Amino acid sequence: MPQFAATLDRLIRLAAVALLLALLICVVTGVVSRLLNRPVVWSDEAAQYLLVWTGFVGWMIASRRRSHIRINVFIDMLPRPLRLTMEVVIQLAVIVLAVQMIRWGWPLLGRNWDIEWVTLPLSSALLYLPVPFAAAVLIGQALVEIGLAFQGRLAQEPEPGAQPL
Amino acid sequence: MIATMSWIMAVWFGALLIGVPLFASMGLAAFAFVWFAGIPAGIVPQKVAQAANSFPLLAAPLFILMGNIMNSGGVTDRIFAFATACVGWLRGGLCHANILASVIFAGMSGSAVADAAGVGTLEIKAMKDEGYDAETAAAITAASATIGPIIPPSLPMVIYGVSADVSIGGLFLAGVIPGLLMAGALMAMVTQLARRRNMPRHPFPGLRELWIAYKRAHWALMTPVILFGGMIAGLFTPTEAAGVATVYALFLGLVVYKDFDLKRLPDLIVDTVETTGVVLALVMMAAALGWCLSISRIPQTVGPMFVDLVGSPLLFLLAVNVLLLIVGCFMEALAAMLILIPILTPAAAAFGIDPIQFGLIFVLNLMIGTITPPVGVVLFVTSKIAGISFESMSRAIIPWLMPLLAVLAAITLWPPLTTFLPRLLMGK
Numbered sequence: 001m002p003q004f005a006a007t008l009d010r011l012i013r014l015a016a017v018a019l020l021l022a023l024l025i026c027v028v029t030g031v032v033s034r035l036l037n038r039p040v041v042w043s044d045e046a047a048q049y050l051l052v053w054t055g056f057v058g059w060m061i062a063s064r065r066r067s068h069i070r071i072n073v074f075i076d077m078l079p080r081p082l083r084l085t086m087e088v089v090i091q092l093a094v095i096v097l098a099v100q101m102i103r104w105g106w107p108l109l110g111r112n113w114d115i116e117w118v119t120l121p122l123s124s125a126l127l128y129l130p131v132p133f134a135a136a137v138l139i140g141q142a143l144v145e146i147g148l149a150f151q152g153r154l155a156q157e158p159e160p161g162a163q164p165l
Numbered sequence: 166m167i168a169t170m171s172w173i174m175a176v177w178f179g180a181l182l183i184g185v186p187l188f189a190s191m192g193l194a195a196f197a198f199v200w201f202a203g204i205p206a207g208i209v210p211q212k213v214a215q216a217a218n219s220f221p222l223l224a225a226p227l228f229i230l231m232g233n234i235m236n237s238g239g240v241t242d243r244i245f246a247f248a249t250a251c252v253g254w255l256r257g258g259l260c261h262a263n264i265l266a267s268v269i270f271a272g273m274s275g276s277a278v279a280d281a282a283g284v285g286t287l288e289i290k291a292m293k294d295e296g297y298d299a300e301t302a303a304a305i306t307a308a309s310a311t312i313g314p315i316i317p318p319s320l321p322m323v324i325y326g327v328s329a330d331v332s333i334g335g336l337f338l339a340g341v342i343p344g345l346l347m348a349g350a351l352m353a354m355v356t357q358l359a360r361r362r363n364m365p366r367h368p369f370p371g372l373r374e375l376w377i378a379y380k381r382a383h384w385a386l387m388t389p390v391i392l393f394g395g396m397i398a399g400l401f402t403p404t405e406a407a408g409v410a411t412v413y414a415l416f417l418g419l420v421v422y423k424d425f426d427l428k429r430l431p432d433l434i435v436d437t438v439e440t441t442g443v444v445l446a447l448v449m450m451a452a453a454l455g456w457c458l459s460i461s462r463i464p465q466t467v468g469p470m471f472v473d474l475v476g477s478p479l480l481f482l483l484a485v486n487v488l489l490l491i492v493g494c495f496m497e498a499l500a501a502m503l504i505l506i507p508i509l510t511p512a513a514a515a516f517g518i519d520p521i522q523f524g525l526i527f528v529l530n531l532m533i534g535t536i537t538p539p540v541g542v543v544l545f546v547t548s549k550i551a552g553i554s555f556e557s558m559s560r561a562i563i564p565w566l567m568p569l570l571a572v573l574a575a576i577t578l579w580p581p582l583t584t585f586l587p588r589l590l591m592g593k
Binding site: 013016017019020021023024027028030031035044047048049051052054055056057058059060061062065067068069070071072073074075086087089090093094096097100101103104105107108111127128130131 | 180181182183184185186187188189190192193196206207209210211213214215217218219220222223226227230400401404405407408409411412431434435437438439440441442443444445446447449495496497499500539540
């Protein structure tokens with residue numbers, strides 16, 4: 001299991017680097033091509049699709065690193081057993097959301113498969129492709145947190161300042 | 166539908182308070198609404214993915230990456246050295262230099278945390294070495310870090326612009342005067358304190374030293390010039406400016422200063438994508454929930470309700486300021502922004518308040534929230550850097566809130582402070 005998690009983390013990391021670099025190249029290509037009076041039409045649309053994928057990959061990384069924003073001030077005041085029970089409830093709520101995302105996100109792929117991008121001969125379904133993957137990572141991480149709670153442990157919170165603004 | 170949505174919002178708020186991650190509670194609320202309203206649930210993942218399919222939002226990861234690259238190279242120490250050479254000879258010189266460095270860094274980075282963690286680390290160390298107490302050093306650093314997202318580029322403004330459908334270029338321009346006013350107000354306060362506490366001062370370094378410090382920092386100081394010059398000249402949009410500035414930051418680190426290790430780039434990118442993920446997970450879920458809110462006609466009901474209840478736009482703005490300052494104490498800025506935008510912006514529009522002025526008021530309030538306990542991200546960061554407890558940091562920051570609140574009052578009462586530049590340069 002730890003080996004699977006390590007491989008998954010490595011793949012997510014690779015995807016993150018490749019996607020953000022590709023996104024940067026697309027945006028800069030758009031500017032440079034315009035300055036050279038040879039504007040390319042695909043750069044904006046490609047960059048937007050790359051942003052959607054980058055967002056979902058970042059969503060997965062934030063799940064793995066436990067840096068999604070949540071308010072723990074109040075539940076941290078609870079006695080330990082109740083706090084652990086609450087953690088299980090919270091993670092079950094996350095699983096419910098993720099299952100809904102897969103249940104209703106997956107059909108979007110089939111429904112949009114025939115529709116092409118405006119500027120490139122690629123399928124619009126690619127927009128929804130990362131939804132089930134991100135949801136699957138959410139479920140996996142929530143199960144890890146539930147496992148920890150049953151062992152009487154709580155995951156360490158991220159460093160203050162890991163928040164974005 | 167209004168009743169259904171009101172119940173769902175109440176349950177959602179409860180879930181938020183018991184620690185359900187914000188994005189998850191928003192997503193669940195959206196699914197609950199479509200289920201109760203009999204709308205096909207496929208609309209939720211569709212809205213979620215489409216929310217990130219946005220050109221202006223591209224600026225978010227790119228500005229975060231640029232800030233990370235700038236912070237990891239030698240740009241920050243050059244900026245601080247230049248700021249010290251400029252104003253270090255005044256009484257309380259390093260306090261002034263701290264603020265000036267934050268203003269310059271604000272023109273390159275769009276986040277208060279990046280400012281506090283980057284240039285703030287240098288500032289606090291230099292001030293402690295010169296005999297300033299750690300609390301004062303940390304408090305000035307935290308207060309001046311809030312200038313970061315007010316002077317463009319600004320990550321909160323990108324998120325606000327996308328979520329509230331306001332021109333990001335307009336918001337960027339609107340932030341310049343308030344950002345400079347914040348610096349001026351903080352410097353005025355330093356001047357007062359420096360005299361009272363007999364703070365140290367450096368001898369005037371001489372024009373030659375000043376020139377040398379400028380030359381060392383020249384290329385870094387050109388970043389805001391390139392950003393603004395390009396935007397105003399119409400060479401690129403604010404979104405594209407983020408890409409150009411990122412390439413420029415890489416160019417500075419790799420070619421000009423040669424102090425950026427390319428092997429660190431993958432780590433910086435992964436950190437950037439993580440932060441982007443936190444931001445976008447919220448933006449995407451907030452878009453789905455926002456759609457549910459608009460279908461249930463809550464914003465259309467809330468706007469006129471506020472107008473009836475409050476009566477005058479000024480009273481409304483004062484109430485918004487109080488609300489946002491209180492919320493900012495307890496909630497992370499991004500979360501507060503995405504929760505309150507769909508409720509407050511329709512009301513502001515109903516009062517006829519300029520959307521750009523309202524955006525600035527909104528962002529400034531929440532940035533002040535980053536330095537107010539108990540949930541102040543910038544306070545956490547600076548107290549850790551300065552090696553002091555969060556409690557003493559919370560006490561030390563109180564007097565430094567006053568100048569920032571004064572600027573908030575000024576931009577609330579006098580709209581031209583925020584609307585003048587966008588109208589002059591963009592006709593907005």
